[in-house]
Amino acid sequence: MALLVLSVGMLGIAVLYVESLSAGRTASYRSQAVNLAADMADRIRTNRRAQLAYAGGAANNGCDPQGGLPANNCTPAQMAAHDLFRWNQTLTNLLPGGNGNIQFNNGTLPPTYTITVSWTEVTEPAPLAYTMVIQVPLT
Numbered sequence: 001m002a003l004l005v006l007s008v009g010m011l012g013i014a015v016l017y018v019e020s021l022s023a024g025r026t027a028s029y030r031s032q033a034v035n036l037a038a039d040m041a042d043r044i045r046t047n048r049r050a051q052l053a054y055a056g057g058a059a060n061n062g063c064d065p066q067g068g069l070p071a072n073n074c075t076p077a078q079m080a081a082h083d084l085f086r087w088n089q090t091l092t093n094l095l096p097g098g099n100g101n102i103q104f105n106n107g108t109l110p111p112t113y114t115i116t117v118s119w120t121e122v123t124e125p126a127p128l129a130y131t132m133v134i135q136v137p138l139t
Contacts, residue, residue: 026121032094033117033130036087040102040115041134043083048136050080051111055104058084095119097127110137 044054053076063074063082074082084102091098097120105112113136118129 026123029095029119029121029128030130033119033128034132036091036094036098036100037115037117037130037132039090040083040087040100041113041132043087044102044113044115044134045136047076047079047083048138050076051106052104053077053080054084054102054113056084057081058088060085091117096121099127108135110135112136 040054044050056077059078059081061074061078061082063079064086084100087100091100095117097118099118101116101118103114103116105114113134115132115134116129117131118127120127
């Protein structure tokens with residue numbers, strides 16, 4: 001009888017251990033999502049004149065800083081496309097099924113951006129998402 005009680009207790013401990021590993025992984029992914037959304041928010045604030053370009057397509061325009069200066073004379077729109085390109089690469093590398101989306105709303109003053117980061121979890125039937133809304137005035 002004591003062996004049965006001990007076995008059930010050990011199984012309970014094993015289940016708790018597996019659950020804690022899963023919760024830790026989920027917390028790590030959520031932290032990454034928050035950091036990636038904040039990273040894009042900072043990029044948008046830095047290149048605020050690009051506006052609608054951040055809701056457009058990504059492209060490797062070679063706008064990476066070298067020695068504190070752009071690699072070429074990128075326009076704000078080209079820099080935005082390059083930011084999106086780098087951001088999407090990071091999303092793919094850090095989050096399973098990582099995906100990012102930015103919506104631009106010029107109908108508000110100041111204009112707002114909705115940044116959404118989504119990813120897939122093994123234990124979840126649908127992708128999880130984190131959304132951040134920022135306002136970025138032109139000046």
